Amino acid sequence: MVRIRKPVAVICDIEGTTTSVRFWHEVIAPFIKENLAACLQDTWTQPETIDVVLGIRHKTAEDIRNGDKELPPILDENSPRKEMIDSIVKNVCYQMQQRKQSNELKAVHLLVWLYGYQNELLKGHVYPDVQPAFHHWKNDLGIRLFTFATGDTIVQKMLFGCSLMGNLNPYIEDFFNYDSVGKKTDSESFRIISKRIQINCNSMVFLSDNLAELKACQAAGVTPILVIRSHNRDLLDSSIQQSLPYKYIKII
Known part of the structure; x- marks a missing residue:
């Protein structure tokens, strides 16, 4: 766990980061x-x-x-x-x-x-630490929060709006996806987001469980944060950590 300077914005991946890959x-x-x-x-x-x-x-x-x-x-x-x-x-x-x-x-x-x-037959899965993290970032620290996922923005809104932890949409300022800005593995996508939200890339962090996505955001000047969940816990292996091109590894 390494402390970093408070960013202006946090961009958060969904599947594998806030939500189980098995969902x-x-x-x-x-x-x-x-x-x-x-x-x-x-x-x-x-x-x-x-x-x-x-x-x-x-x-x-x-x-x-x-x-x-x-x-x-x-x-x-x-x-x-x-x-x-x-x-x-x-x-x-x-x-x-x-x-x-x-x-x-x-x-x-x-x-x-x-x-x-x-009809309350379905609840969007989020890990138990997601709501406290969102609340702390937005309400306590004043950090702007966004999501960037492959799925349609309407799917993202439904998942967070009817999640296991209640309605999380008020924490999220905007939702981005492939159709709106491009692939998460393309550094240009993060530059587009930067222009859309009018925040410099070097003032943003991106949270993801995916190394290729983190490499892309880092190429754009965005600070990469690797999120470790049960499905990618092998990345905690010391030999793998030494080969990662990321300075920060954070478990949330």
């Missing part, structure tokens, strides 16, 4: 599969659900036409609702199993996440 595989993915049918049934007539269903149906039809014969089709709007919902669930579960990615599938995920958070 998607052990909580979110099963939640989608188990609650998609109920979500569709309860929100069927809502405009956003109608749009999501239309999008995934059209994308599925397009993929089948393009040769994906294993993809389960989605029944048309003239089919009984229950059978149509069953076909959507079968389709989405198949796509998730095959690790397919598309904007239409992402929209389905967002719909179910929102349903889960709004």
Whole structure:
């Protein structure tokens, strides 16, 4: 544990830093599969659900036409609702199993996440030390706090807004992701954030569990802070520490 000069801003990674790397595989993915049918049934007539269903149906039809014969089709709007919902669930579960990615599938995920958070069926995982750290940085030290993650900003807001530690969004000034500023492994992304929040890179720190991300932030002049959690505890090995290009290692 090494003390550093108080920064003007802290930029915080999410997965593996504030949130377990297992959260998607052990909580979110099963939640989608188990609650998609109920979500569709309860929100069927809502405009956003109608749009999501239309999008995934059209994308599925397009993929089948393009040769994906294993993809389960989605029944048309003239089919009984229950059978149509069953076909959507079968389709989405198949796509998730095959690790397919598309904007239409992402929209389905967002719909179910929102349903889960709004109905208190789902809580965003954060480690127990996250809320005290956020509170101390913002309220006691006056440090501006931001997040930078791969996931959509709306996903970040849902996770922190309905977290195991309550609503943490008031602590966070803004949320950044790949679409808004670029990859976390690209140093230019941190320069873009610096311009957006009008803070010099040398007055910011970036917390992450990922060495490639820390290397990128350091190249931009941002102080790298390596966060050690259970999944990357091997980095505490003395021989590995000696090879790290980072001056500061911090466990939070």
